[in-house]
Amino acid sequence: MSDVAPRGLLLALAVTAAVLAGPPLARAAVRLAARDDAARPSPARVLSSSALLAVLLCGAVLLTGARPATLALAWAAGAAVVLAQVDLAVHRLPDRVTLPAAAVCAAALLADAALLGTWPALLRAVFAAAAAGGIALAAALAAPAGLGLGDVKLLALLGLVLGWAGWGVLLAGVLLGLLAGAAVSLLLVATRRAGWRTALPFGPPLLLGAVLALALGGPLA
Known part of the structure; x- marks a missing residue:
């Protein structure tokens, strides 16, 4: 009780x-x-x-x-x-939201490590943020029409949060986000509300994938 x-x-x-x-x-x-x-x-x-x-x-x-x-x-x-x-x-992910969120999340995870000794999780989160952001930046530079810098910063933020929970959670979050985005795109094309070349926002599917991955990962306490 x-x-x-x-x-x-x-x-x-x-x-x-x-x-x-x-x-x-x-x-x-x-x-x-x-x-x-x-x-x-x-x-x-x-x-x-x-x-x-x-x-x-x-x-x-x-x-x-x-x-x-x-x-x-x-x-x-x-x-x-x-x-x-x-x-x-x-179709925009404002830095005024993403960057402060990254700073607050990093500070909170640092405090968690200092109080509870979760240093390995913090280190993994930092590496995950760098990896997710770096890979996304390379993709954005290779295909600017497909991925914007706002998406790159969002992926770095999600890498920090999901990476803290675990590499498996991070991979699941990205995969689920991609699947959600693909499903929405196909639905919009099938209902003729968008064409194959229509630019669609990438942020919401990524965020949905992150939520689903954390939920499927179970309690982290």
């Missing part, structure tokens, strides 16, 4: 945080997409952002419990809610 009570409290805090942070995140997404600081999100967007964030934050709690690494997952979740909306709207 002692384990159930703290976890229930953490989940309640996660939902409360989502209710409080959802509206500002929805507003940030709309303003970044429109490049207009006066833009306002619709009630439906605020509700969906808050609900999605609640699911992601509760997932972070269930995966890691109460530890500094949970903050890394939570902050990455908030960034994902904004990045996915902006990328879907204007």
